[in-house]
Amino acid sequence: MKPAAFDYLAPATVREAVDALADTSRHAQVLAGGQSLMLELHYRRSRPDLVVDINRVRGLDRLDVRDGALHVGALARHRDFESPEVAPGPLGRLLSLAAHHIAHPPIRALGTMAGSLAWAHPAAEWCAMAVTLDAGIELRGPTGARVVGARDFFHGPHLTARRRQELITAVRLPLLGDTTGIGFAEHRRTQASFAVIAVMAALTVFDGVVTEARIGLANAAGTPVRAYAAERSLVGAEAARPLSGPPEHHPFARAGGIAAECDADPRARPYADVAYQRQVIAVLVGRALNQACEDLRRLSGGDRR
Amino acid sequence: MNIALTVNGRAHRLDLEPRRVLADVLREDCGLTGTHLGCEHGVCGACTVLVDGEAVRSCLLLAVQCDGRSVRTVEGLAGPDGEPHPLQRAFSAEHALQCGFCTPGFLMLAAGALESDPTIAADPERLRELLTSNLCRCTGYEPIRRAIQRALLQDTRKPPERSQTGSTAAIRPASPDQL
Numbered sequence: 001m002k003p004a005a006f007d008y009l010a011p012a013t014v015r016e017a018v019d020a021l022a023d024t025s026r027h028a029q030v031l032a033g034g035q036s037l038m039l040e041l042h043y044r045r046s047r048p049d050l051v052v053d054i055n056r057v058r059g060l061d062r063l064d065v066r067d068g069a070l071h072v073g074a075l076a077r078h079r080d081f082e083s084p085e086v087a088p089g090p091l092g093r094l095l096s097l098a099a100h101h102i103a104h105p106p107i108r109a110l111g112t113m114a115g116s117l118a119w120a121h122p123a124a125e126w127c128a129m130a131v132t133l134d135a136g137i138e139l140r141g142p143t144g145a146r147v148v149g150a151r152d153f154f155h156g157p158h159l160t161a162r163r164r165q166e167l168i169t170a171v172r173l174p175l176l177g178d179t180t181g182i183g184f185a186e187h188r189r190t191q192a193s194f195a196v197i198a199v200m201a202a203l204t205v206f207d208g209v210v211t212e213a214r215i216g217l218a219n220a221a222g223t224p225v226r227a228y229a230a231e232r233s234l235v236g237a238e239a240a241r242p243l244s245g246p247p248e249h250h251p252f253a254r255a256g257g258i259a260a261e262c263d264a265d266p267r268a269r270p271y272a273d274v275a276y277q278r279q280v281i282a283v284l285v286g287r288a289l290n291q292a293c294e295d296l297r298r299l300s301g302g303d304r305r
Numbered sequence: 306m307n308i309a310l311t312v313n314g315r316a317h318r319l320d321l322e323p324r325r326v327l328a329d330v331l332r333e334d335c336g337l338t339g340t341h342l343g344c345e346h347g348v349c350g351a352c353t354v355l356v357d358g359e360a361v362r363s364c365l366l367l368a369v370q371c372d373g374r375s376v377r378t379v380e381g382l383a384g385p386d387g388e389p390h391p392l393q394r395a396f397s398a399e400h401a402l403q404c405g406f407c408t409p410g411f412l413m414l415a416a417g418a419l420e421s422d423p424t425i426a427a428d429p430e431r432l433r434e435l436l437t438s439n440l441c442r443c444t445g446y447e448p449i450r451r452a453i454q455r456a457l458l459q460d461t462r463k464p465p466e467r468s469q470t471g472s473t474a475a476i477r478p479a480s481p482d483q484l
Contacts, residue, residue, distance in 0.1 A: 008306065008323030008369055031367075038326070038365040039346055051323065053370060104438035106353060106360050106414065191437040192348075 003041035010053040014060070014140055014169060020052045021165045022142045028052055030167060032074060033111035035103070036119045060169065069136075070095075072171040074115075078108035090176040090202065091133070093295065097184035098125045098200060104192040114168045117153070120160045123194040123219035125186075127154060131226045132200050132216030135173050141166040154223040180204045180212075181299065183291025185284040189271070195219050196272055197280045199259075201288035205239040205296055215255070215288070220264035220281055230259035230285060239293055252293075256285035308372035312337065313381030321368050328352040328363035331378060339379040339409050343440075350439030353410040353417075354378050360417030360438075379409035382416060392416055392456040401452035403443035410439050415453045426457035 011017040021028050029048040031037055032055070040046035054060060054074065061075040063086065070087040081099035084092040102108055102125055116126040117137060130137070130150035137148045142165055153161045162168060176182070186198040198218035204211050213234040215227035237251035259281055266277035310317045312335050319334055328345075331337045331354070343349035345364045352363045355377040363376075382390035392412050395401070402408040418425050418435050425431050432453065436446055 002329070003324040003326075005322060005324050008367070010370075010372075031370075034367070034370075035347060035362075035365055038367075041324070042345055042364075051367075053367075055370060100434070103347075105418075105435055106350065106362050106438050107347060107365075109359050109361055110365070191434075 001042055001044055003038075004044055004047045006041075006048050007050045008053065009050060010056045012056055012058065014057055014167065017052055017054050017057060017167050018140055018142060018165070020050065021167060024164050026050050028164070030054060030115075030118065032115035032118075033077065034115075035107045035111040036115070036121070054167070065175070068175050070173045070175065072113050072173065074112065074168050074170060076113055078102045078111045078113065078116075079105070081113070082108070087173070088175065089178055090180045090182045090295070091173060094176070094182040094184060094200060094202065095129070095173075097182070098129055098198075101125055101184070101186045101188075101195070101198065107192075114171055117150075117171060118160065118162060118168050120154055120156075120158050120223075121194075122157050122222055122224070123198070124224070125195065125198055125200075125218055128198060128216040128218035128224040129200060130171065130173075131224045132202065132214050133173050133176075135171055137162075137168060138170040138172065139163075139166040140169045145169070147172070150224075151226065156222050176202055177204060178299070179206065179296075181292040181294070181296030183288035183293075183295060185287040185291065186218075187280050187284060197277060197284055199281065199284040199288040201285070201292045203234070203239060203289065203292040203296065208239055210234045210237050210239050210251075213255075215259060215263075215285060217259065217264055217281060217285075220266055220277070222265070222267070225263055225265070227255075227259040227263035227285070229262040230255040233258050234289075239296065250286075252286045252289040253282075255289060256282035259285045306369050308369055310335075310368070310371055311375040313377055319368070323367060323369045325368050326364050327354070327356075327366045327368045327371055327376070330368040331363060331376070337378050337380050341406055341409055343406070348440065349407070349410070350414065351407050351410040353413045353439065355413055355417050358417065358420060360414045377413070377416075379412055382412060390416070390456075391459045392419070392452070395452040395456035395459060396449070399448045399452040399455055401444060401448040407439060407441045407443075411441065411449055414438055415456070419453070419457060423457055426454045 009020050026049040028050040031051050031053040060073045062073040063076050081095040084096040086092050113126045116124045135150040137153050148161045181203050183201045187196045195218050200216045202214040213231040215230050217225040233255050260278040264281050266274050268274050307320050328342050331340045341351040343351040347362045347365045353360050354363045
């Protein structure tokens with residue numbers, strides 16, 4: 001189908017954009033990268049009265065590091081994260097690994113991280129990344145600005161804490177320390193498909209022992225999941241050499257099992273029943289943790305950036 | 306809504322409904338039917354065009370978003386004298402098309418990548434990642450990969466060597482499962 005008719009506005013400033021969203025008697029949609037919204041317009045699942053195109057708002061494409069965080073403007077594209085240089089240390093490496101799993105290059109040229117958070121698809125890598133890293137989401141509305149933590153932002157599939165008259169202006173991603181190793185593992189049906197399950201992990205290690213673990217799961221529930229129970233099981237565990245062979249009793253395998261059984265809340269899908277999804281989660285958590293260990297080992301081998 | 310659009314170097318002034326996507330406007334208002342529409346969901350890539358030099362899906366972009374911007378379609382690849390673009394010659398030489406429906410999209414995808422960074426054709430992993438963007442149901446992708454490598458070699462005026470099987474052997478991935 002073709003999109004239904006709508007009015008179109010391309011504001012030049014954040015203020016104009018927020019003013020355009022203020023009239024809640026009209027159903028307005030914000031257009032950033034548009035790589036999900038255009039699809040919804042084609043299907044006519046979304047039939048807005050007004051499309052507010054923020055692509056001509058100056059300054060929203062900014063990406064800068066200050067106060068211990070990467071500040072991602074609402075128009076920073078997925079492609080901007082392909083290079084690990086996007087942020088110093090492990091954060092840049094983790095974002096880069098994830099970015100290469102998002103759709104394919106032409107989509108990454110337009111789609112945005114902030115748009116992905118606003119869209120809140122359960123399979124979105126960036127949404128899981130936001131909860132994994134305790135990101136802050138900056139919102140601007142008619143009465144001022146506020147920051148919502150990622151753990152309070154996602155309420156369900158395509159449901160977020162953003163009010164209809166608010167615009168996401170930026171996302172703050174806290175930097176990760178140099179003693180943190182990162183990993184990312186995703187299972188998908190074809191290269192450019194949505195994630196069946198994606199797992200990201202950040203392990204902070206002191207003297208060979210895990211002092212902090214962060215594990216995020218995409219498409220393992222209706223909202224992005226932070227695998228807190230699995231993380232707790234790892235604190236104090238030996239950051240052991242990556243496993244080879246059957247992963248029984250290994251702390252990483254145990255964490256995978258806990259993430260799959262306790263943290264995840266998968267729903268049956270046509271090609272993946274719940275038991276299958278739990279199995280995938282357990283395996284991918286183990287792999288992501290292995291990668292994080294490898295990442296740390298590479299760093300301690302003198303390859304520190 | 307009135308917009309100004311430059312397509313293949315030619316200026317167009319168009320009065321458009323905001324809901325119309327760039328692909329439809331190129332085909333119906335500019336008369337450039339080389340840009341094909343397959344899925345209209347951003348999956349197949351047949352509608353790929355360059356907007357300000359960047360390969361994007363013209364089905365996932367409103368035409369009004371392109372006001373003041375420059376679009377290049379498959380019709381803009383050949384030279385002014387009608388001489389085919391090196392990519393077009395290479396696609397023909399390597400049999401990188403059969404039915405041809407996906408070809409305009411693959412050509413523009415490759416043109417955008419080669420113009421922004423020609424080294425991509427010599428990097429098997431990045432070229433493989435690029436080719437996941439579009440769908441081809443005839444060729445199995447391998448001839449398309451060879452054609453893009455061949456076009457780069459012709460651009461730098463080094464004729465590709467031919468192997469016994471007749472395909473370009475100058476650059477080969479380390480193992481056959483890399484594509």
